[in-house]
Amino acid sequence: MLESRIRYEFISLLWIYKGKGAWHFVSLPKDISAEIRTHLKDLEEGWGRLKASARVGNSEWDTAIWFDSKQATYLLPVKAEIRKKEGLKEGDEVRVKVYI
Numbered sequence: 001m002l003e004s005r006i007r008y009e010f011i012s013l014l015w016i017y018k019g020k021g022a023w024h025f026v027s028l029p030k031d032i033s034a035e036i037r038t039h040l041k042d043l044e045e046g047w048g049r050l051k052a053s054a055r056v057g058n059s060e061w062d063t064a065i066w067f068d069s070k071q072a073t074y075l076l077p078v079k080a081e082i083r084k085k086e087g088l089k090e091g092d093e094v095r096v097k098v099y100i
Helices: 030-043 080-086
Strands: 007-016 024-027 049-056 059-068 073-077 093-099
Touching: 007 030, 030 049, 030 059, 030 073, 049 073, 059 080
Parallel strands: none
Antiparallel strands: 007 024, 007 093, 024 073, 049 059, 049 093, 059 073
């Protein structure tokens, strides 16, 4: 199923949003974000949300990426279950595959 979708692969640092909820994210590289925004913006839902699936290590999950206009990049939330399974913490370099 994932193979039939557009795949983007990159390495990014895991960081924590310091606001309410302390969500963990990786930021998609700006060049990949620009390509996605140019070609797939019509698929976005409210607030720049774009349905996606992600893979980190041996873990895959259905999720969404969110466009952050301040950083001009998409953000991928990495939920606690995935961080625990993959042994990830803030500041780690993460190899990510995102499927749209």
